[in-house]
Amino acid sequence: MASAQGPGVPRDRASWTRGVIHYGKWVTAGATVGLTVLGANEHRRSARAWDRLLAICQANSADCMTGSDGRYVNATAEYHYQLALYYDRRANRRLLGGQLSLLATAAMFIADLRHEKNGPENIPFAPLEVTASPAGDGARVGLRFTF
Numbered sequence: 001m002a003s004a005q006g007p008g009v010p011r012d013r014a015s016w017t018r019g020v021i022h023y024g025k026w027v028t029a030g031a032t033v034g035l036t037v038l039g040a041n042e043h044r045r046s047a048r049a050w051d052r053l054l055a056i057c058q059a060n061s062a063d064c065m066t067g068s069d070g071r072y073v074n075a076t077a078e079y080h081y082q083l084a085l086y087y088d089r090r091a092n093r094r095l096l097g098g099q100l101s102l103l104a105t106a107a108m109f110i111a112d113l114r115h116e117k118n119g120p121e122n123i124p125f126a127p128l129e130v131t132a133s134p135a136g137d138g139a140r141v142g143l144r145f146t147f
Contacts, residue, residue, distance in 0.1 A: 025108035032101040040095035046087035053080040
């Protein structure tokens with residue numbers, strides 16, 4: 001009985017995982033950048049809300065009194081405090097996601113190295129090549145980046 005494989009279906013699992021690793025590392029690298037940018041944006045929003053709360057407190061210290069439940073008595077001060085906490089939590093989650101994506105990216109780059117004898121084709125820089133040769137009364141040193 002013939003194998004039920006059509007065009008575009010990988011013949012073995014190794015070729016399928018090789019493609020996922022080879023191209024997935026760029027997806028996770030993009031996720032790292034994207035989540036880090038989003039985290040920085042949320043942090044700026046949190047800082048703005050906190051600065052507004054500080055401005056309220058500096059203008060009138062009575063507006064920063066807290067009740068028995070720990071909340072600000074002034075509704076505007078409480079709003080800015082809760083807003084700062086909200087954006088801070090969002091920033092933390094996005095930055096943590098960016099760090100996890102970075103770890104996944106590094107793991108995929110390392111895993112991709114084992115598929116090719118001379119390393120993968122899509123790493124932009126080959127190792128640095130340094131040459132030295134005698135010239136006259138000194139030496140000639142050369143650096144070469146191949147990419």
